[in-house]
Amino acid sequence: MRTFWFVAALLAAGAAQAAEPIRLGMIEAMSGPFANAGEAVARNLRFAVARVNERGGVRLPGGARPLRLEVYDSKGQAEEALVMLRRAADEGVTVVLQGNSSAVAGALIEAINRHNERVGERDPGARLLFLNYSAVDPALTNERCSFWHFRFDAHAGMRMAALVDVLAADRGVRRAYLLNQDYSFGREVARSARELLALRRPDVQIVGDELHPIGRVRDFAPYVAKIKASGADTVITGNWGNDLTLLVRAAREAGLDAGFYTFYGNGLGAPAAIGEAGVGRVRAVAEWHYNAGIDAMDALYAEFRRMYPDPRDDYFQARMVVMIEMLARAIERAGRVDALAIARALAGMRFGPTEGNPLGEVRMRAEDHQLLGPLYVSVMERAGAPGVVRDVEGSGFGFRTERFVDASRTAAPHRCAMVRPGR
Numbered sequence: 001m002r003t004f005w006f007v008a009a010l011l012a013a014g015a016a017q018a019a020e021p022i023r024l025g026m027i028e029a030m031s032g033p034f035a036n037a038g039e040a041v042a043r044n045l046r047f048a049v050a051r052v053n054e055r056g057g058v059r060l061p062g063g064a065r066p067l068r069l070e071v072y073d074s075k076g077q078a079e080e081a082l083v084m085l086r087r088a089a090d091e092g093v094t095v096v097l098q099g100n101s102s103a104v105a106g107a108l109i110e111a112i113n114r115h116n117e118r119v120g121e122r123d124p125g126a127r128l129l130f131l132n133y134s135a136v137d138p139a140l141t142n143e144r145c146s147f148w149h150f151r152f153d154a155h156a157g158m159r160m161a162a163l164v165d166v167l168a169a170d171r172g173v174r175r176a177y178l179l180n181q182d183y184s185f186g187r188e189v190a191r192s193a194r195e196l197l198a199l200r201r202p203d204v205q206i207v208g209d210e211l212h213p214i215g216r217v218r219d220f221a222p223y224v225a226k227i228k229a230s231g232a233d234t235v236i237t238g239n240w241g242n243d244l245t246l247l248v249r250a251a252r253e254a255g256l257d258a259g260f261y262t263f264y265g266n267g268l269g270a271p272a273a274i275g276e277a278g279v280g281r282v283r284a285v286a287e288w289h290y291n292a293g294i295d296a297m298d299a300l301y302a303e304f305r306r307m308y309p310d311p312r313d314d315y316f317q318a319r320m321v322v323m324i325e326m327l328a329r330a331i332e333r334a335g336r337v338d339a340l341a342i343a344r345a346l347a348g349m350r351f352g353p354t355e356g357n358p359l360g361e362v363r364m365r366a367e368d369h370q371l372l373g374p375l376y377v378s379v380m381e382r383a384g385a386p387g388v389v390r391d392v393e394g395s396g397f398g399f400r401t402e403r404f405v406d407a408s409r410t411a412a413p414h415r416c417a418m419v420r421p422g423r
Contacts, residue, residue, distance in 0.1 A: 021066045021068035022068065022095070022337050023091070024045075024068065026042060027085060029073070034100060038073075041099065041134075045097065094127075094338075097132075100240070100241070101185075102188075109146050124338065127338070129150075131152065131327060133152050133323055135153075138156055146418070147418055147420050151371060158410050163261050163285050167197075167236075167261055172259070175205050175231055175234070176207065177234070178209040178237070179212070179235060179237050181212065181239055186238055193236045204234075208226065208227065210223065224251050228254065235251075235256075236261045239262070239264070241264075244264055245268060248265070259282070261283050263284065264284060265278075265380070267392055268315055272395035279397070285377050285378075287322075290399070291398055291399060294360075318359050326349055326364065327342070360406075361407055365411075382396065383398045
């Protein structure tokens, strides 16, 4: 009898391995100036996918199916991303994943809308779903919202509102300089900063508002010189990837005596680049950080570090796990791998601790497909300081919670008038 069960288990394992995988297509810059950001995304997604597959895959009526992550190099360009989208569709990808660049995300949304309209009636199984983990231009879930697009990150207005919550209480802020990348996201960061400062801190003078070419500046010293000349005591930036790392490195080298309010200053080399000059002065906003003090998230982060022990690979993003877990549950609820059915299951979905979400309660708002979840504003400190048990990327610097905003307070009004397919 024991031999029978052993053989049955082997057969079941073989069947699971032979099951047709559900293909997820990540379209990101894996080469060029933002390759480090693309590589970090790939690590996070591989980790999230591995967790689903380790428990047997996605449960469907015909048997469990594993997830398979396919990586497509967009080189950070919208035109190349569209080429990769066509390739992914031809190779059987059902779910497209992207986030680093709102300009690329906007191009993908329009292309997927056209693709799904074209194939919908004659080949509904060929439709594509787009999950966005970090393209945060608010327009993507407002004027440009799409039934086929879901955003799992707080948009720029939501992030800026959390940052300004902290800035409003910082009486040392008198003169602010806005420096951002010259594309839709960077322009939105600058716009929302001006609007919220006018409401919350009208006494703060904006002494500079500048946009720079995205991914093309190799030396930020001239920009830092202008910031110093303006007398700014605070820099507000949505820069990410090398555009942030090079900016903060130039600020350190020039001895810029200013605080930084950032969207992404807690990783990808930024803490090490600015070093001691950032202690108590560099702030970042995210859905979680390493010293947030959530036991379940600490355990999840420990899993990630076991998979990626090199400190250089230490850029864990909790929302990636949340996104893949919600996708797996949506496929199981749909009962089939079909973009329309999965989208209907995702819209309005709640995912909380009782369902296994270590981050807490989140909700995918059905009206605009914007995830509503918690946000943390954290400030850079030396590792070992009170509230800073873990550092970032082996830099010797970590982040301490300065403000927690629960999911009920992060929600922002929307202007989405979504067109929903009939079938």
